[in-house]
Amino acid sequence: LKGNLPKFGVEVEDEDAMSLMVSQINTWNFDLFKFAVISKDHPLVSMAYVILQSERNLLRSYNVDPPTFIKYMFVIEANYHKTNPYHNATHGADVMQSCHVLLGYSVVEQVFTDLEVFAALFASAIHDVDHPGLSNQFLSNTSNELAILYNDHAVLENHHLATAFKFLQEDELNWASGMDDKQRQLFRKMVIDLVLATDMSKHLSLLADIKTTVESSKVAHNGKLVLESYNERMLVLQGIVHSCDISSATKALPIYKAWTERIIEEFYQQGDRERDLGLNLSPMCDRQNPSIEKSQVGFIDFIVLPLWETLGELMFPYCQEMLSQLNENRMYYFSRIPESPRCSITDEPEERNNLISSSEKRKNLR
Ligand SMILES: CC1(C)CC(=O)N(CC(=O)N2CCC(N3N=C(c4ccc(OC(F)F)c(OC(F)F)c4)[C@H]4CC=CC[C@H]4C3=O)CC2)C(=O)C1
Numbered sequence: 323l324k325g326n327l328p329k330f331g332v333e334v335e336d337e338d339a340m341s342l343m344v345s346q347i348n349t350w351n352f353d354l355f356k357f358a359v360i361s362k363d364h365p366l367v368s369m370a371y372v373i374l375q376s377e378r379n380l381l382r383s384y385n386v387d388p389p390t391f392i393k394y395m396f397v398i399e400a401n402y403h404k405t406n407p408y409h410n411a412t413h414g415a416d417v418m419q420s421c422h423v424l425l426g427y428s429v430v431e432q433v434f435t436d437l438e439v440f441a442a443l444f445a446s447a448i449h450d451v452d453h454p455g456l457s458n459q460f461l462s463n464t465s466n467e468l469a470i471l472y473n474d475h476a477v478l479e480n481h482h483l484a485t486a487f488k489f490l491q492e493d494e495l496n497w498a499s500g501m502d503d504k505q506r507q508l509f510r511k512m513v514i515d516l517v518l519a520t521d522m523s524k525h526l527s528l529l530a531d532i533k534t535t536v537e538s539s540k541v542a543h544n545g546k547l548v549l550e551s552y553n554e555r556m557l558v559l560q561g562i563v564h565s566c567d568i569s570s571a572t573k574a575l576p577i578y579k580a581w582t583e584r585i586i587e588e589f590y591q592q593g594d595r596e597r598d599l600g601l602n603l604s605p606m607c608d609r610q611n612p613s614i615e616k617s618q619v620g621f622i623d624f625i626v627l628p629l630w631e632t633l634g635e636l637m638f639p640y641c642q643e644m645l646s647q648l649n650e651n652r653m654y655y656f657s658r659i660p661e662s663p664r665c666s667i668t669d670e671p672e673e674r675n676n677l678i679s680s681s682e683k684r685k686n687l688r
């Protein structure tokens with residue numbers, strides 16, 4: 323099945339522009355939005371092919387037939403909703419590329435087996451497939467069939483996994499047929515553990531477990547992490563994938579702002595539906611009461627910074643650039659938090675006299 327595959331997995335207009343972008347594939351500030359345009363709106367197919375085939379040669383290591391893998395990735399990409407402002411194929415490609423960068427740092431390189439690296443990159447690529455642009459809470463509150471199917475537990479994350487593995491059952495998409503049973507079983511177990519760890523309701527327990535590992539982790543003399551058990555190794559990989567899933571605030575400001583606009587619009591669209599359904603609006607979902615700057619500062623302070631600080635300790639001296647960018651980005655939004663709306667009674671005395679008292683108003687209205 324050695325069809326002559328295009329160099330980047332997909333046909334592109336401008337091979338030179340694509341080659342130039344691909345030469346930046348190992349950088350943290352890779353511009354996924356530009357890549358989505360240059361790849362002719364196939365950012366996930368081309369990202370997966372470039373990383374797994376050209377950069378890491380992982381397809382060959384596991385007898386994966388490239389044309390079959392590409393066909394599979396086209397189906398996965400087509401099952402990310404293009405209409406989602408945030409949870410679309412570009413986000414999947416972004417998390418995969420971010421993961422590729424972190425797994426390239428020498429402190430973790432050679433610590434993980436090829437199969438573990440393959441599982442983490444594949445999990446990143448499929449981790450939000452068929453995302454409806456709505457939260458687990460919304461699906462449960464509205465008794466969505468997915469919430470019924472998965473009993474309100476990690477509903478979206480279970481659905482992303484089931485969707486990705488269901489396609490793998492189809493003969494013409496089954497790129498894993500070349501792996502031996504033991505490898506395929508372990509690969510499937512790891513991908514499940516990794517995608518389930520992207521459920522934000524698991525964030526605090528995952529962070530606590532990673533902190534415990536950081537305290538106990540022995541960094542070997544060669545500066546490599548020493549991770550004994552499967553659970554320890556999986557914990558670090560879960561931390562890496564989850565950190566990449568909430569890495570937008572660690573990227574260059576223009577990229578971060580673009581992701582923020584997208585997630586907020588997606589939240590607003592959910593809020594519009596909650597309003598129509600007479601439900602309480604979820605946090606940050608009310609376009610009539612925007613709180614973008616405060617939410618970003620809160621999200622950074624409560625969630626992103628604690629996680630990335632811990633990852634920075636685990637992978638020291640790496641991830642320092644992310645932490646400094648994160649602080650810079652925090653200041654950007656913090657400095658733009660609008661001061662609380664001025665109270666109705668102005669502090670200019672003459673104006674105050676013009677304001678008839680509310681009881682006067684009420685009298686006039688009678
Ligand atoms: C209200 C606060 C002061 C205190 C607080 O408790 N929280 C958390 C909160 O309310 N959450 C938890 C995270 C949830 N969440 N949020 C995502 C997300 C992504 C990119 C964002 O911006 C930018 F980086 F692009 C972003 O910005 C945020 F400010 F909205 C949120 C996703 C993360 C992973 C999986 C699916 C998305 C998911 O589950 C949403 C509910 C606060 O955020 C601040």
Ligand SMILES: [Mg+2]
Pocket residue numbers: 449450478520521
């Ligand atoms: Mg998700």
Ligand SMILES: [Zn+2]
Pocket residue numbers: 413417449450520567
């Ligand atoms: Zn995600």
